[in-house]
Amino acid sequence: MAIIKWSPVDVVDEMDRMLTDDWAPMFTHRAMSPAVDIYEDKDQVVVEAPLAGIDPAKVSIEIEDNILKISGTAEHKSEVDDKNYYRKEVRSGAFYRAIALPKAVTGDKASATYKDGILKISIPKADEAKPRKITVKAE
Numbered sequence: 365m366a367i368i369k370w371s372p373v374d375v376v377d378e379m380d381r382m383l384t385d386d387w388a389p390m391f392t393h394r395a396m397s398p399a400v401d402i403y404e405d406k407d408q409v410v411v412e413a414p415l416a417g418i419d420p421a422k423v424s425i426e427i428e429d430n431i432l433k434i435s436g437t438a439e440h441k442s443e444v445d446d447k448n449y450y451r452k453e454v455r456s457g458a459f460y461r462a463i464a465l466p467k468a469v470t471g472d473k474a475s476a477t478y479k480d481g482i483l484k485i486s487i488p489k490a491d492e493a494k495p496r497k498i499t500v501k502a503e
Contacts, residue, residue: 396457397461398415398434398461399413399414400434400463401413402463404467407488407489408469408487409466409487410484410487411463411487412483412485413482414483415436415482417454417481422437422438423478423483424436425476427469427474427487430464430465430468431464432463434459434485435458435459435460436459437458437459440455465487467489467490468490469489469490470488474486474488
């Protein structure tokens with residue numbers, strides 16, 4: 365009998381991914397939901413997604429109600445009928461990812477760049493999300 369590694373952390377991570385990815389990716393294969401890194405500085409929230417080999421013109425980005433949605437199509441036309449593949453791991457087809465952003469943002473001022481296979485989306489924080497210093501006046 366084979367020993368299968370199981371970790372409760374994997375289950376929690378998968379549940380978190382399903383709940384934060386806006387339900388739609390739950391019905392698609394995990395490989396078709398790109399990984400993301402999300403970080404912030406004092407003025408913006410930045411989302412980076414590795415989309416190597418994908419035409420940036422086929423990527424759609426939407427922000428609505430502080431939910432960032434990245435979708436598009438990956439086309440890999442390397443399949444050849446007279447070849448016997450040992451592995452066929454490069455997927456083609458539609459991909460989708462939805463992320464609840466951690467701060468209030470100004471979506472209409474967002475920008476995106478694609479360099480070296482990395483999609484980088486920069487979204488300015490809304491004024492109410494930026495820290496403010498309040499001075500105390502003595503009376």
